[in-house]
Amino acid sequence: xxxxxxxxxxxxxxxxxxxxxxxxxxxxxxxxxxxxxxxxxxxxxxxxxxxxxxxxxxxxxxxxxxxxxxxxxxxxxxxxxxxxxxxxxxxxxxxxxxxxxxxxxxxxxxxxxxxxxxxxxxxxxxxxxxxxxxxxxxxxxxxxxxxxxxxxxxxxxxxxxxxxxxxxxxxxxxxxxxxxxxxxxxxxxxxxxxxxxxxxxxxxxxxxxxxxxxxxxxxxxxxxxxxxxxxxxxxxxxxxxxxxxxxxxxxxxxxxxxxxxxxxxxxxxxxxxxxxxxx
Amino acid sequence: xxxxxxxxxxxxxxxxxxxxxxxxxxxxxxxxxxxxxxxxxxxxxxxxxxxxxxxxxxxxxxxxxxxxxxxxxxxxxxxxxxxxxxxxxxxxxxxxxxxxxxxxxxxxxxxxxxxxxxxxxxxxxxxxxxxxxxxxxxxxxxxxxxxxxxxxxxxxxxxxxxxxxxxxxxxxxxxxxxxxxxxxxxxxxxxxxxxxxxxxxxxxxxxxxxxxxxxxxxxxxxxxxxxxxxxxxxxxxxxxxxxxxxxxxxxxxxxxxxxxxxxxxxxxxxxxxxxxxxx
Numbered sequence: 001x002x003x004x005x006x007x008x009x010x011x012x013x014x015x016x017x018x019x020x021x022x023x024x025x026x027x028x029x030x031x032x033x034x035x036x037x038x039x040x041x042x043x044x045x046x047x048x049x050x051x052x053x054x055x056x057x058x059x060x061x062x063x064x065x066x067x068x069x070x071x072x073x074x075x076x077x078x079x080x081x082x083x084x085x086x087x088x089x090x091x092x093x094x095x096x097x098x099x100x101x102x103x104x105x106x107x108x109x110x111x112x113x114x115x116x117x118x119x120x121x122x123x124x125x126x127x128x129x130x131x132x133x134x135x136x137x138x139x140x141x142x143x144x145x146x147x148x149x150x151x152x153x154x155x156x157x158x159x160x161x162x163x164x165x166x167x168x169x170x171x172x173x174x175x176x177x178x179x180x181x182x183x184x185x186x187x188x189x190x191x192x193x194x195x196x197x198x199x200x201x202x203x204x205x206x207x208x209x210x211x212x213x214x215x216x217x218x219x220x221x222x223x224x225x226x227x228x229x230x231x232x233x234x235x236x237x238x239x240x241x242x243x244x245x246x247x248x249x250x251x252x253x254x255x256x257x258x259x260x261x262x263x264x265x266x267x268x269x270x271x272x273x274x275x276x277x278x279x
Numbered sequence: 280x281x282x283x284x285x286x287x288x289x290x291x292x293x294x295x296x297x298x299x300x301x302x303x304x305x306x307x308x309x310x311x312x313x314x315x316x317x318x319x320x321x322x323x324x325x326x327x328x329x330x331x332x333x334x335x336x337x338x339x340x341x342x343x344x345x346x347x348x349x350x351x352x353x354x355x356x357x358x359x360x361x362x363x364x365x366x367x368x369x370x371x372x373x374x375x376x377x378x379x380x381x382x383x384x385x386x387x388x389x390x391x392x393x394x395x396x397x398x399x400x401x402x403x404x405x406x407x408x409x410x411x412x413x414x415x416x417x418x419x420x421x422x423x424x425x426x427x428x429x430x431x432x433x434x435x436x437x438x439x440x441x442x443x444x445x446x447x448x449x450x451x452x453x454x455x456x457x458x459x460x461x462x463x464x465x466x467x468x469x470x471x472x473x474x475x476x477x478x479x480x481x482x483x484x485x486x487x488x489x490x491x492x493x494x495x496x497x498x499x500x501x502x503x504x505x506x507x508x509x510x511x512x513x514x515x516x517x518x519x520x521x522x523x524x525x526x527x528x529x530x531x532x533x534x535x536x537x538x539x540x541x542x543x544x545x546x547x548x549x550x551x552x553x554x555x556x557x558x
Contacts, residue, residue, distance in 0.1 A: 035387070070387040073394035077359050080352075103406060104380055105433040105493075108314070108349040115352035127382060129408045129428060131435030149408060154384040156410030163444045163452060170449070173442060214384075 014143045015186040018122065019210055022063045022095040023236050029274070030062050030267045031097065032259075033214070033243025034086060035071045040248045042255050047075060050255075051086045054247055057256035058263045064095025064122075066212075066241050080119070087120040095239070096121045097212065101149060102138075103127035109137040117141055125149060125190055125212070128174050132181050142184045145210070150174050150202055153192025153215030171198060175205040188212060191230070193221020193240070200229035211238055216266075217245030227273045235274050242266060293422045294465040297401065298489055301342045301374040302515050308553070309341050309546045310376065311538075312493070312522025313365060314350045319527045321534050326354060329534075330365045333526055336535035337542045343374025343401075345491075345520050359398070366399040374518070376491070377403035380428060381417075384409065388416040396420055404428060404469055404491070407453050411460050421463045424489070429453045429481055432471025432494030450477060454484040467491060470509070472500020472519070479508035490517055495545075496524030506552045514553050521545055 023029060034054065036047040055065065067086060072079035087096050098121040102112045109130075116124050123145030126138050138146045151161055151171040161171040168176075171191075178187050188210035191199045202211065211230055215221035223240075230238045246266070250258035302308060313333065315326040334344065346365060351358035366375050377400040381391045388409075395403050402424030405417050417425045430440055430450040440450040447455075450470075457466050467489035470478045481490065490509055494500035502519075509517045525545065529537035 037390075068383070068387050068390075070381075070383055070390035070394065073359075074390040074397075076394075076397070077356070079359070079394075080356050101383055101406075102349075102380070104347070104349055105431060106435075108347050111316075111349035111353040115349065115355075115358075118353075118355070127380075127406045127408050129406050129439055130431050130433060131438030131440070133433055133435030134431075135435075152384060152409050152413075154409060154412055156385075156412030156414075159410030159456065160408055160453070161410070163446075163449070165442045165444060165449075167442075170442070170444075174439070177438065 015145050016210075018143075019095065019145065020236065021093060025093050026060055026062060026267075027271065028061055028063050028267050029236070029238050029240050029270050030263060031064050031066050031095070031212075031239045031241040032058055032062055032246050032263060033066045033068060033099070033241045034247065035068045035243045036075070036082075037071060037248075040244070040251070042251045042253065047078075048082045048085050051082070052089050053256040054259050055086075055089050055091075057260040058246075059091050059094065061260070061263045061267050062094065063239055064097060065090055066097040066099050066243075068099040068243070069101075084119050095123065097147070097239070098124035101125050101127050103130045103134050105130065106133045106137055109134050113137045113141060117144060123147060123188070128177070132177070135181055139181070139184055139186055142186060145186050145188055147188040147190050147210075147212045148174060148178050150178070150189040151191045151195055151198045153194045153221065157192070168201075172201055172205060175202045178209065179206055182209075190214070193223070193226045196222050196225035196229050199226060203230055203232070208232055208237065212241065213238055214241045216240055217242040223269060224273055227270065231274065240270060294424050295489075297422075298374065298424070299515065300372060304372050305339055305341060305546075306550065307340055307342050307546050308515070308517050308519050308549050309542060310343050310345050310374070310491075310518045310520040311337055311341055311525050311542060312345045312347060312378070312520045313526065314347045314522045315354070315361075316350060316527075319523070319530070321530045321532065326357075327361045327364050330361070331368050332535040333538050334365075334368050334370075336539040337525075338370050338373060340539070340542045340546050341373065342518055343376060344369055345376040345378050345522075347378040347522070348380075363398050374402065375400045376426070376518070380404050380406050382406035382409045382413050385412045385416055388413050392416045392420060396423055402426060402467070407456070411456070414460055418460070418463055418465055421465060424465050424467055426467040426469050426489075426491045427453065427457050429457070429468040430470045430474055430477045432473045432500065436471070447480075451480055451484060454481045457488065458485055461488070469493070472502070472505040475501050475504035475508050478505060482509055482511070487511055487516065491520065492517055493520045495519055496521040502548060503552055506549065510553065519549060
C-alpha cells in the first residue's frame with residue numbers, strides 16, 4: 001500500500017464519519033434550508049439575525065443547515081458576510097452545506113473551491129456538466145463533501161437529465177460517474193424528492209453514497225417514497241432538506257418557535273417512517 | 280399578431296443589436312477576460328485598479344469584457360463591490376459578460392438573475408443541466424443575453440458533453456434545445472476553441488446564434504479553425520475571449536501597455552483571418 005492510498009483511506013473515513021456523527025447527534029435526517037427571501041421574512045429583522053434565531057431554535061432537531069447562495073448573492077455586498085457569520089453560528093458537529101451549484105474549468109473551479117470553503121462550509125453542491133476535471137478542485141478538499149447534481153427537483157430537470165444514453169438516462173450515467181470519480185470517498189449526489197422512482201434508481205446505482213434530497217414541502221415531494229427508496233442499509237444516507245415550509249412557517253415575532261414546531265414535526269415524520277421500516 | 284409577439288420581436292432586436300453594435304464599434308470579436316489572480320498580478324495594485332487600467336488601455340480594441348465570478352468570489356467580501364465598479368468602468372457600447380455559470384431550480388434562479396443583473400452586466404453564462412425552467416428566470420430579462428454552456432474548453436468536458444443521445448452527442452442536443460428555448464432571441468452558446476470540430480457542429484445546428492468562445496491562448500485553442508468553423512454568414516457571431524494571455528502579459532508597471540499590445544495582435548490576427556475568408 002502506497003502512502004497515497006493510506007492518506008486517501010484516512011480522509012475517506014473523515015468525511016463519512018462527520019456525516020454519520022451529524023446524523024446521530026440529533027437522530028435526524030432533516031436539514032433546514034436557510035434561504036433568506038426578504039418578501040417572506042418577518043419585517044425589521046436582519047438576515048443574519050433571522051438565521052441565528054432559526055438555528056438557535058432548531059439545532060437539536062437537525063443533521064445540519066443548507067445555504068442556497070442565490071438568496072445571499074441577491075443581498076448584494078453583504079451576502080458573503082452574512083453567509084460567513086451564519087456558518088459560524090451553526091453548532092459544532094452539525095453539517096453546513098453550501099448549495100452553490102458551481103462548476104467551471106479546472107483553473108477557475110480552484111478559485112470557486114477556495115472562495116466557498118474559506119467561508120467555513122463542510123460541503124457544497126456542484127454541477128457535473130463540465131466533467132471530472134471540473135469536479136476535482138472541489139473533491140481534492142478531502143475532508144469536505146461534494147454533492148453532484150444528479151436528478152434535480154424542478155419539473156424542467158427532465159429536459160436534459162432524462163435523455164437516453166447508452167448507460168441509462170443521463171442522471172443514471174451521472175450517478176455511475178460519481179462512483180468512478182469518488183477517489184477520496186467524499187462525493188455525494190443530489191436527487192429531488194419530487195421524483196422518488198428516480199431516487200430508487202440512483203440508490204440502486206450507489207448503495208452507500210450520501211444523497212442530498214431537496215423538494216420536500218413547498219415543492220411537493222413525497223416523504224414516504226423518498227425514505228423507502230432512498231435510505232441506505234443502515235437507515236441513513238439521506239439528507240432531507242426543507243426550506244420555505246420550515247423557516248417561513250410564520251412572519252410574526254415568534255417565527256423561530258413556529259419554525260421549530262414544523263421542524264420537529266418533520267423530523268418526527270421522517271423518523272417514524274425510518275424506524276417502522278426496520279421493524 | 281398579438282401584443283406579446285410584438286414585444287418579443289422588439290426585444291429580440293434589442294439584444295442582438297447591442298451585440299452587433301459592440302462588434303462594429305471597434306471592428307473586433309475579441310473579448311478580454313478580467314480574471315484577477317493575485318499570484319499573477321503586478322504587486323501593490325488593487326484588483327479594481329488593475330481592471331480599470333486594462334480596460335482603459337484596450338477599450339478601442341475589443342467587443343467587450345468577461346468577468347469570471349470564481350476569481351471575484353475568491354476575493355471574499357470585496358468581490359461583489361469590485362465587480363460592480365469594474366462593470367461601471369466598461370465604456371458604453373461594449374459588452375459586459377458575467378461568466379458565472381449559474382443554474383438552479385426556478386425559484387432560486389430568479390434570485391441569481393436578480394443578483395447578477397443588478398451588478399449591471401449585459402449578459403451571463405448559464406449551465407443547462409437543470410433544463411428549460413431553470414433558464415427562463417435569466418432569459419426573461421429580454422434585453423440581456425444568456426449564454427448556455429454547450430461544449431466547454433476543458434479536457435474533462437468530454438466525460439459528459441460527448442455522451443451519445445438519440446439526437447447526437449449531448450452538446451449537440453443542448454445546441455438544439457437552445458434554439459427551442461430561444462423565445463426572446465437572447466440566447467447564445469458557449470463552445471471552447473479547444474474543440475473546433477465540435478464548434479463546427481454547433482454552428483451548423485445554430486447558424487445565427489452568438490457563440491462565446493473561451494480557450495484561445497493559455498488553453499491552446501486554434502484560432503484559425505475557430506474562425507473558419509464558428510463565424511456566421513456575416514463574418515460575425517463569435518465572441519472570442521482571452522484572459523491570461525492578455526492581462527498577465529507583464530507583471531511590471533507597464534502591464535496595461537503590454538496587455539494592449541497582446542490584445543492588438545490578437546484582434547489583428549482574428550480580423551486577418553476573418554477578412555481573408557471573405558475574399
